Structure formats: C-alpha cells, structure tokens
Amino acid sequence: MSPRSVRTVAREKPDIRTVASLARVSIATVSRTINGSSAVSDKLSKRVWQAIEQLNYFPNTHARSLVSGRSRIVGIIVEDITNPFFPELIASFEEFAVAQGYEVLVSTGKIENAAQIERIVRRMLERKVEGVAVLTFGSEESVLDQLAMHGIPMVLAEFQVDNPQVRTLAIDYATGIREAVEHLVALGHRKIGYLAGPHTLHSAGTRLHCFQDSTAACGLKIGPDWIVEADHTLNGGVRGMQQLLRLKNRPTAVVCSNDMTAIGVLHAAHQAKLSVPEELSVVGLDDIAFTQYTLPPLTTIGLSRHALGRAAFEALYQQAEPNESSASKPNYIVSTKLVLRESTAPPPAGR
Amino acid sequence: MSPRSVRTVAREKPDIRTVASLARVSIATVSRTINGSSAVSDKLSKRVWQAIEQLNYFPNTHARSLVSGRSRIVGIIVEDITNPFFPELIASFEEFAVAQGYEVLVSTGKIENAAQIERIVRRMLERKVEGVAVLTFGSEESVLDQLAMHGIPMVLAEFQVDNPQVRTLAIDYATGIREAVEHLVALGHRKIGYLAGPHTLHSAGTRLHCFQDSTAACGLKIGPDWIVEADHTLNGGVRGMQQLLRLKNRPTAVVCSNDMTAIGVLHAAHQAKLSVPEELSVVGLDDIAFTQYTLPPLTTIGLSRHALGRAAFEALYQQAEPNESSASKPNYIVSTKLVLRESTAPPPAGR
DNA sequence: ATGAAAGCGCTAACAT
DNA sequence: ATGTTAGCGCTTTCAT
Numbered sequence: 001m002s003p004r005s006v007r008t009v010a011r012e013k014p015d016i017r018t019v020a021s022l023a024r025v026s027i028a029t030v031s032r033t034i035n036g037s038s039a040v041s042d043k044l045s046k047r048v049w050q051a052i053e054q055l056n057y058f059p060n061t062h063a064r065s066l067v068s069g070r071s072r073i074v075g076i077i078v079e080d081i082t083n084p085f086f087p088e089l090i091a092s093f094e095e096f097a098v099a100q101g102y103e104v105l106v107s108t109g110k111i112e113n114a115a116q117i118e119r120i121v122r123r124m125l126e127r128k129v130e131g132v133a134v135l136t137f138g139s140e141e142s143v144l145d146q147l148a149m150h151g152i153p154m155v156l157a158e159f160q161v162d163n164p165q166v167r168t169l170a171i172d173y174a175t176g177i178r179e180a181v182e183h184l185v186a187l188g189h190r191k192i193g194y195l196a197g198p199h200t201l202h203s204a205g206t207r208l209h210c211f212q213d214s215t216a217a218c219g220l221k222i223g224p225d226w227i228v229e230a231d232h233t234l235n236g237g238v239r240g241m242q243q244l245l246r247l248k249n250r251p252t253a254v255v256c257s258n259d260m261t262a263i264g265v266l267h268a269a270h271q272a273k274l275s276v277p278e279e280l281s282v283v284g285l286d287d288i289a290f291t292q293y294t295l296p297p298l299t300t301i302g303l304s305r306h307a308l309g310r311a312a313f314e315a316l317y318q319q320a321e322p323n324e325s326s327a328s329k330p331n332y333i334v335s336t337k338l339v340l341r342e343s344t345a346p347p348p349a350g351r
Numbered sequence: 352m353s354p355r356s357v358r359t360v361a362r363e364k365p366d367i368r369t370v371a372s373l374a375r376v377s378i379a380t381v382s383r384t385i386n387g388s389s390a391v392s393d394k395l396s397k398r399v400w401q402a403i404e405q406l407n408y409f410p411n412t413h414a415r416s417l418v419s420g421r422s423r424i425v426g427i428i429v430e431d432i433t434n435p436f437f438p439e440l441i442a443s444f445e446e447f448a449v450a451q452g453y454e455v456l457v458s459t460g461k462i463e464n465a466a467q468i469e470r471i472v473r474r475m476l477e478r479k480v481e482g483v484a485v486l487t488f489g490s491e492e493s494v495l496d497q498l499a500m501h502g503i504p505m506v507l508a509e510f511q512v513d514n515p516q517v518r519t520l521a522i523d524y525a526t527g528i529r530e531a532v533e534h535l536v537a538l539g540h541r542k543i544g545y546l547a548g549p550h551t552l553h554s555a556g557t558r559l560h561c562f563q564d565s566t567a568a569c570g571l572k573i574g575p576d577w578i579v580e581a582d583h584t585l586n587g588g589v590r591g592m593q594q595l596l597r598l599k600n601r602p603t604a605v606v607c608s609n610d611m612t613a614i615g616v617l618h619a620a621h622q623a624k625l626s627v628p629e630e631l632s633v634v635g636l637d638d639i640a641f642t643q644y645t646l647p648p649l650t651t652i653g654l655s656r657h658a659l660g661r662a663a664f665e666a667l668y669q670q671a672e673p674n675e676s677s678a679s680k681p682n683y684i685v686s687t688k689l690v691l692r693e694s695t696a697p698p699p700a701g702r
Numbered sequence: 703a704t705g706a707a708a709g710c711g712c713t714a715a716c717a718t
Numbered sequence: 719a720t721g722t723t724a725g726c727g728c729t730t731t732c733a734t
Contacts, residue, residue: 015711026721031713038714041719061477062416063711067726071413081442082640087432091459098470103478106457108442119449126412127454234644263644270646289433293585293614295621295646367728377705382729392703414727418710 014055023051034059065128073103074316075124075132077143081108084288089135092309100317105129111140121146131316137203153319155312159202167315169308169332173210176301176336180283181214183338184253188346189281193226193251195240195261207257207285226251230261237264245272252347253281259288262298277345287339296342303336365406374402385410416479424454425667426475426483432459435639440486443660451668456480462491472497482667488554504670506663509554518666520683524561527652527687531634532565534689535604539697540632544577544602546591546612558608558636577602581612588615596623603698604632610639613649628696638690647693654687
C-alpha cells in the first residue's frame with residue numbers, strides 16, 4: 001500500500017537524481033545547469049532543462065542552504081506594521097527580493113525589552129538570513145550590535161554606523177523640507193511651527209534640523225515655543241497642536257515630522273473650530289496613501305517607500321552577491337519632494 | 352590565517368557534535384533532548400541543556416527541515432498590504448506563529464494573472480510551507496487549486512470548500528450588521544442605503560446578504576437603487592456615494608461594506624456640503640485603526656483582526672501538529688460587533 | 703535509555 | 719566539459 005506501489009514514478013516528487021537520470025547526465029551536471037555555475041554544453045543543458053520542465057522539478061531550498069551555506073533569505077525589521085508607512089515599504093522590499101529569488105522574513109513587533117530583541121535576532125539567525133534591513137527609524141542599537149556580532153550584513157536608514165557590514169540609506173530630507181518651508185514663506189507665512197518626532201528617533205532629529213536650517217535660510221525667527229515634540233502618532237499630533245493653540249503668539253502654519261502627526265493637527269484644528277487651510281496651514285511628511293483622502297487633502301513632503309524598499313534590498317543584495325560588479329560602497333540616496341494638495345494657503349490677513 | 356588558527360574553538364559556530372562532546376553524550380541524545388522525542392534520563396538531559404546554554408547553540412533549521420521534512424514555516428497570502436485591514440492581520444498571524452516557533456512567509460502582491468499565481472505557489476512550495484492562510488477575501492481559486500494539488504493544508508475566510516485539507520474561518524458578519532441596522536432604525540432611519548464590495552468577493556456577498564436580511568427583519572423596504580456596488584476603495588466609496596446623491600429619493604443613512612468605502616462616503620458628503628451625521632449617517636465595517644480619526648470618527652462594525660489572525664494560524668497549526676489533541680475539524684468563528692462613534696445620528700426632521 | 707550509522711537533497715572539490 | 723564523491727547538520731531507524 002505504499003505510494004510507490006500505487007502511483008506512477010512520474011508522480012513522485014522529483015529530485016535532482018530523477019532529473020539526472022531522465023536527462024541521462026550526472027547530478028552534478030543538473031546542479032551546474034541550474035546554477036549556471038560552470039559551463040555546461042548546450043546539448044546537455046537543453047536535455048536537463050527539458051527534463052526539469054517535464055518533471056516540474058525545482059530544487060529543495062533547504063538542502064541547497066545546508067550545503068552551500070546560503071539561504072537566499074533576507075530579513076526586514078520594522079517596529080510597527082500598523083503605521084501605514086511600513087506596509088508599502090515591506091511590499092516594495094519584498095517585490096525586489098522575490099524578483100531576485102530571495103525570500104523575506106518580516107519582523108514587526110515592538111522592540112522594547114531584551115527578550116524581544118533576543119527573539120528577533122534569534123529568528124534571523126535560525127533561518128540564516130543573508131542580510132537584514134533594520135528600518136525602524138529608531139535606535140535599536142542592541143539589535144544592530146547583536147546582528148553585527150554574528151556577522152550579518154545590514155542596511156539602515158539615516159544612521160551612520162562605523163562598520164563595513166552596515167550600509168546606510170541616506171534620505172535627502174533637506175530638499176523636501178526646504179521646498180515646504182519655501183512654499184509656506186512664498187504664501188506669506190512668517191510664523192511657522194514644527195511638530196517634531198520623538199527625540200529618540202534619529203530620523204526625527206534629522207527632519208527637525210532640516211526644518212531649522214530651512215527656516216534660518218529664509219531669515220525666519222522660529223520661537224522655541226513653536227517647536228514641540230510629538231511622537232509620530234495621531235494622538236501625539238492632536239496634543240502637540242493643542243499645545244501650540246494655547247500660545248498667545250502662535251504660528252500660522254505647522255510643518256509636521258510625519259503625516260500621522262499632521263492628521264492629528266487636522267483633527268485638533270477641527271475641534272478648535274479653526275479651518276484648514278484658511279486659518280491654519282498644515283504640511284505633513286511621508287505622503288502615506290491616506291493623505292490624499294483627509295479633509296482637506298494634505299500637502300506633504302513625499303518620500304517614496306518604493307524607492308526606499310528597493311534601495312534597502314539592493315544594498316543587501318550587493319553584499320550577498322559578491323560577484324555583482326560594484327565592490328564599492330555606494331551611499332544609496334532616497335529623495336523627497338513637496339506634494340502640493342489643499343492644506344496650505346496664505347495666512348489669515350488680519351494678523 | 353584561517354579563523355581556526357586565530358580564534359578559540361569556543362568561538363566557532365557550535366554544532367550538534369560540539370554540544371554532544373561537551374555534554375559527553377552522542378549526537379542522538381542531543382537531538383532527542385532538544386526535540387523531547389523520546390525519554391532521555393534527567394542526568395544526561397541536564398548535561399545537554401547545560402552544554403547548549405554554554406555554547407549558545409541552536410539547531411540549523413535547514414538541516415532539520417531537510418531530514419525531517421518539516422519546515423516549520425507557514426505562508427500567508429493577502430492581496431494588498433496597503434489596505435489597512437491586512438497589516439494588523441499579518442501582525443497577529445505572525446505573533447502566534449512565532450510564539451510556536453514557526454516562521455512566516457508573506458505574499459502580498461496583486462493576484463491577477465497566471466504568472467503571478469504561479470510565482471506565489473512556487474515560493475510557498477520551494478520553502479516547503481506546512482500550511483497557507485489565504486486571506487485575500489477574493490476568489491483566487493487557482494491558487495487554492497494549485498496548493499491543494501500539492502497537498503498543502505490551507506485556511507480560508509468565508510469560503511466553504513469541500514476539501515478536508517481546507518479549513519474555513521467563519522466570520523459572523525450577521526451579528527454586527529444586524530446591530531448596525533437596528534441602531535440606525537432605532538435612530539429613526541427607514542431609508543438605508545448600502546455600498547457593497549465587488550461582487551467577485553465572497554465576503555462582500557456575505558456582507559450584502561446580511562444587510563438585506565437585517566433590513567428585511569426590521570420590516571424595511573430597501574429600493575434597488577439604494578444598493579450600489581463599490582470596490583472597497585476610498586475612490587469607490589466616493590463614486591458610490593455620488594451615485595446615491597443623484598437619486599431623488601435618497602437614503603438618510605448608508606452602511607458600507609468596508610471602512611475604506613465609508614471614508615469615501617465621508618469625503619463625497621463633504622464635497623456635497625452634506626454634514627455627517629446631521630444630514631447623513633454613515634456606518635463602516637472592519638474598524639480599521641483609522642476610523643477613530645476621521646472627521647467625524649466613524650461608527651463601524653468591528654471585526655477583530657487579532658482574532659482572525661490567531662484563528663488562521665491556529666487552524667494551520669492544528670493540521671501541522673497531528674499530536675495536538677483535537678483531530679476534529681472545528682469551525683473557527685470570528686465575531687463582529689457594532690462600534691459606536693460619531694457618524695450616526697437621527698435623520699433630518701424635515702424629510 | 704543510549705549510541706552507531708544511514709541518509710535527507712543538494713553543492714563543490716576533485717578527478718578525468 | 720562531465721562524472722564521482724564527500725560531506726553540509728541534523729533526525730531516525732536499528733542495535734544494544
């Protein structure tokens with residue numbers, strides 16, 4: 001009653017030997033044709049591919065990984081998949097990884113205590129990832145340290161690390177933020193507030209500095225009260241705006257460290273019966289899909305998740321495939337640019 | 352200059368043999384202790400665990416999979432990770448999978464042509480997943496067929512398939528939708544519209560039927576014009592509402608097949624200078640995070656992604672681990688319930 | 703209860 | 719250019 005006794009041989013799951021015997025070659029030749037590792041004559045190669053087709057064969061990745069030491073798996077760590085910024089990023093990363101025959105391991109929980117860090121690192125190590133994109137935009141340095149200790153190549157956003165195994169993805173926030181500030185100034189705004197991200201985030205720091213540089217370059221004086229730290233959440237944006245609203249001399253426009261914050265601002269303005277953009281201009285950052293549908297649609301600084309995901313995978317790929325030409329260590333740059341929608345307008349006249 | 356000549360043996364990556372010799376047992380005993388497969392004496396077991404700790408050893412999953420035929424990987428297929436419904440679902444699925452020592456493969460692209468289906472199935476097969484959750488809420492029957500052909504256990508939402516390898520997750524839409532309709536009726540609405548999902552989606556069909564049953568049960572007459580098919584996107588909701596707006600005798604309340612559609616309705620109402628909820632009541636379905644922050648916050652029918660993700664993994668787990676008690680085939684049920692927020696109110700008086 | 707040994711399906715070093 | 723063969727690190731008979 002064994003399967004063999006009932007089914008035809010052809011229905012058994014084919015293995016490299018099945019292919020070899022059907023193509024009348026050795027298993028080594030099959031392996032070589034599949035991997036293109038060393039020249040195989042056209043004649044044999046054709047026979048092998050034919051046999052592969054006919055049998056619907058594909059290699060066992062576990063066997064492959066075991067012997068070659070290469071898993072063809074890359075990891076991506078994000079902190080909160082619920083934040084609409086990340087799904088698009090993951091989708092793009094996955095798209096490019098799969099296109100190159102890689103599989104991706106997604107880790108998405110909060111990273112708070114040692115046990116969680118340990119679990120994430122362990123997952124990556126167990127499955128023998130060939131590289132990890134750490135796109136938390138935070139400062140999970142212990143994750144980095146542990147992964148580095150095990151010699152795993154990594155790619156980070158916006159955080160220079162002095163380690164040849166760590167690639168950095170540079171995001172050119174400066175351009176987009178400058179465009180936003182200049183846009184506001186051109187509209188007539190002189191008093192521009194800023195709702196920052198948490199100071200624990202490197203990227204939030206960079207964004208803030210860009211804002212300060214841009215306003216300074218425009219000759220604007222930004223009172224310290226006008227810069228308040230929020231936390232990149234909607235509620236944080238609401239609270240931050242409420243704080244700004246309490247000021248006697250308050251800004252006529254607000255730039256936010258991310259879109260969620262800006263949507264919170266919209267919300268707070270609505271509660272306070274302040275109409276946007278007539279009485280208050282708002283600019284977000286990231287250009288998440290939702291900003292098109294807020295009321296009013298949000299003017300925001302766009303950062304392409306697609307480009308970022310691609311750059312992240314490519315940086316890893318380049319380290320994993322040493323034969324790929326460039327032995328250099330390029331600094332991948334992702335650009336940003338202002339996306340005009342309807343949340344910005346000239347400041348109220350009577351001020 | 353080999354690593355061996357420089358580093359101590361202890362720094363080499365430990366092997367099952369390393370553990371065995373440190374614990375002074377055979378590799379078989381190490382394997383047995385780790386897997387709890389067969390009784391190992393306390394004395395040896397303790398020595399083995401000690402060695403494992405000391406060496407920081409963990410098994411090579413690829414070697415394990417190769418020999419055992421078990422990958423401890425499960426797949427999850429969703430159609431659009433950009434739809435905020437799915438990230439939470441994935442996060443929950445992942446959470447439970449990782450807790451049981453499983454890894455998860457996420458496939459997230461659009462599923463449109465044969466080539467894409469082929470690629471998804473191939474990915475799952477190559478990595479030897481032990482089960483796949485197909486949570487597209489669509490009708491990707493070819494994916495199902497192909498996976499079934501290869502004997503992969505599956506779990507689906509809302510789509511009865513006559514195959515013992517396919518588990519179905521029942522979602523009790525009826526309760527939540529009935530609550531929503533009754534809520535609207537209690538508020539005084541008699542004319543209730545419905546913005547359906549695409550007819551190609553099984554779940555959309557179920558949702559629509561529940562709406563029709565509920566309104567009928569309340570003795571309401573729903574004109575055929577009041578039910579329009581949208582597509583579960585924001586823009587679809589906008590267009591659907593615009594269509595309703597053109598009616599001479601139009602509904603005073605609209606129930607939507609999902610939250611995205613409902614947010615589109617909010618948008619269309621705003622454009623038409625119709626205030627919600629004073630002039631129009633709106634109810635969504637899903638309770639995605641964003642509904643708390645729309646203007647006004649959306650009353651919606653909540654469907655727990657956490658419960659759904661958990662049920663999906665559990666259904667798979669149960670099939671993968673035959674030793675786990677229940678040999679039965681339970682129908683996992685995920686409940687729904689009305690979440691009251693601010694988009695519903697009594698209909699305008701003067702109608 | 704424990705150990706020895708035979709592979710799992712493949713790649714890569716070594717022959718030819 | 720092609721074939722032979724030795725493992726990769728583990729689980730699992732089969733002995734004992």
